[in-house]
Amino acid sequence: MTLIAERVSMRFGGLVALEDVSLAVPGTGIVGLIGPNGAGKTTLFNCLTGLSAPTSGRITLGGRPLPADPAEAMRGGVARTFQNIRLFGEMSVLDNVLVGRHSRIRQSLLGALVRSPGFRRSETEAAERARAELAFVGLDPDVRRPAGSLSYGDQRRVEIARALAGDPAVLMLDEPTAGMNGAETAAIGTLIRGIRDRGIAVVVIEHDTKFIFSLCDHVHVLVRGRMLVEGPPTSVRDDPRVIEAYLGTAEC
Amino acid sequence: MATLAQQIVNGLVLGALIGLIALGYTMVYGIVQLINFAHGEVFMVGAFGAHFISLYVLPEGVPWYAALPVMFLAAVAVSVVVAMAMERLAYRPLRGAHTLAPLITALGVSILLQEVVRVFYPGATAPLPFPRAFPDGSLAVGPVTVLWTGVLALTVAPLLGAAVHLYVERSRLGRAMRATAQDADAARLMGIDTDRVTLATFVIGGVLAGVGAVLYGIHYTQIDTAIGFQNGIFAFTAAVLGGIGSIRGAMLGALCLGLVKSLAGQYAWGGAQYDYVWVFALLILVLMFRPQGFLGRPERVRA
Numbered sequence: 001m002t003l004i005a006e007r008v009s010m011r012f013g014g015l016v017a018l019e020d021v022s023l024a025v026p027g028t029g030i031v032g033l034i035g036p037n038g039a040g041k042t043t044l045f046n047c048l049t050g051l052s053a054p055t056s057g058r059i060t061l062g063g064r065p066l067p068a069d070p071a072e073a074m075r076g077g078v079a080r081t082f083q084n085i086r087l088f089g090e091m092s093v094l095d096n097v098l099v100g101r102h103s104r105i106r107q108s109l110l111g112a113l114v115r116s117p118g119f120r121r122s123e124t125e126a127a128e129r130a131r132a133e134l135a136f137v138g139l140d141p142d143v144r145r146p147a148g149s150l151s152y153g154d155q156r157r158v159e160i161a162r163a164l165a166g167d168p169a170v171l172m173l174d175e176p177t178a179g180m181n182g183a184e185t186a187a188i189g190t191l192i193r194g195i196r197d198r199g200i201a202v203v204v205i206e207h208d209t210k211f212i213f214s215l216c217d218h219v220h221v222l223v224r225g226r227m228l229v230e231g232p233p234t235s236v237r238d239d240p241r242v243i244e245a246y247l248g249t250a251e252c
Numbered sequence: 253m254a255t256l257a258q259q260i261v262n263g264l265v266l267g268a269l270i271g272l273i274a275l276g277y278t279m280v281y282g283i284v285q286l287i288n289f290a291h292g293e294v295f296m297v298g299a300f301g302a303h304f305i306s307l308y309v310l311p312e313g314v315p316w317y318a319a320l321p322v323m324f325l326a327a328v329a330v331s332v333v334v335a336m337a338m339e340r341l342a343y344r345p346l347r348g349a350h351t352l353a354p355l356i357t358a359l360g361v362s363i364l365l366q367e368v369v370r371v372f373y374p375g376a377t378a379p380l381p382f383p384r385a386f387p388d389g390s391l392a393v394g395p396v397t398v399l400w401t402g403v404l405a406l407t408v409a410p411l412l413g414a415a416v417h418l419y420v421e422r423s424r425l426g427r428a429m430r431a432t433a434q435d436a437d438a439a440r441l442m443g444i445d446t447d448r449v450t451l452a453t454f455v456i457g458g459v460l461a462g463v464g465a466v467l468y469g470i471h472y473t474q475i476d477t478a479i480g481f482q483n484g485i486f487a488f489t490a491a492v493l494g495g496i497g498s499i500r501g502a503m504l505g506a507l508c509l510g511l512v513k514s515l516a517g518q519y520a521w522g523g524a525q526y527d528y529v530w531v532f533a534l535l536i537l538v539l540m541f542r543p544q545g546f547l548g549r550p551e552r553v554r555a
Contacts, residue, residue: 071445103443122424
């Protein structure tokens with residue numbers, strides 16, 4: 001399923017956060033989104049996940065307009081993680097991942113009250129799936145601790161597991177390696193490749209350009225709300241406009 | 253000794269009934285941080301619903317075992333409909349408003365429901381005898397006698413409390429409730445329809461209040477329009493004692509409250525006329541040393 005943004009603009013009062021931004025996420029592969037602070041990366045993410053409706057422009061998922069409602073977008077197949085982690089800190093790690101599966105579970109109220117065989121099967125299946133996702137991201141599936149007590153890096157992994165539990169077609173990661181050291185960053189890179197190999201399209205926001213260039217099949221550079229350059233990492237990396245945006249011009 | 257045991261049993265029966273109402277207070281507070289002062293009236297209208305079906309709908313001479321289930325259904329139906337209506341019509345439009353607005357609205361809804369029943373229900377200006385829909389007599393355990401209606405309350409209330417606890421801990425909607433209680437915005441981002449979760453919470457509160465209303469009616473044998481307010485205050489107190497937002501806390505707080513009221517009425521200075529005083533003295537004492545209640549979590553300022 002392709003996720004496409006066509007000429008998306010976003011204005012907050014007089015501030016133009018995005019202007020005529022177009023982006024296509026193919027059904028498979030890893031797409032990188034880089035840009036200096038305040039370039040509008042997270043704003044674009046919010047539009048692509050139904051969290052905010054763009055002022056103008058069109059966003060479609062698999063040819064159909066993306067609903068401007070995160071719950072609907074999630075049912076449609078777009079899942080995400082957050083720059084500032086948003087786990088349910090007092091719930092167990094497993095429960096957090098199960099919440100991510102919420103929109104894929106079918107249970108009747110009556111069945112749940114009498115704990116019917118169908119209800120128990122659905123709970124067991126959901127729990128098995130949640131455990132599998134925890135194992136996939138490299139965490140102990142039987143951990144009983146509240147999610148808020150995990151280390152920062154592990155909380156990021158729980159967020160990824162929670163997003164994967166909702167059967168996404170497109171997974172959007174907002175700065176998945178923020179605050180991580182080199183070894184941890186490399187491990188997240190391996191994890192993201194593993195997600196791609198499952199046939200899930202991944203979109204990654206990062207500051208770390210080296211990480212993005214080594215990971216992605218396609219890179220977009222957003223600067224001051226505009227899409228400056230896009231293309232395969234090798235051509236984007238050597239583009240003078242990108243170097244200028246990141247390092248400034250030779251004159252200064 | 254016999255008196256003590258008897259009063260303990262009486263206190264536990266009252267506590268079990270109050271507990272069913274307290275669960276509604278504590279769950280709604282957990283989800284939307286609203287003290288639904290009209291929840292006592294959800295209980296009260298349930299009692300009148302059961303009274304109505306028994307007096308005006310069921311034919312004369314229906315055996316109790318046929319009448320009682322119908323009365324439970326009627327009470328639950330009336331309580332649930334009223335609880336849903338107050339959520340949709342009174343509270344949902346105020347979501348996002350200052351916290352005082354829904355609180356004042358809750359008081360208004362409470363008075364409205366009391367007055368509507370008092371004015372329109374035949375004979376409700378005075379206490380009404382509740383149908384005797386359960387065998388008279390009592391179970392004797394040594395020197396202690398427990399009315400069969402008390403035995404029923406002591407059986408049904410803990411079972412329902414445990415069922416709710418299990419439901420919230422281990423089901424899709426229960427997880428959605430806990431997630432919404434912790435961070436409603438993040439829950440919405442995870443695809444949870446928080447409006448539906450809120451409505452479901454009011455429905456569960458209504459079911460428990462409706463069941464509690466029938467148990468109350470057959471045990472204390474009469475009802476009036478003030479039972480909601482009176483027992484609602486007790487239930488709210490129990491929920492705060494146990495730690496508001498905590499399901500086990502609400503049941504525990506209610507049992508404590510029932511015991512204190514019953515034992516203080518028997519032994520403390522002032523007798524039964526002053527039992528309320530001791531209940532609220534206990535509340536003040538507990539809150540002085542443990543403001544979050546028995547099982548509540550300390551309040552934190554969210555970033």
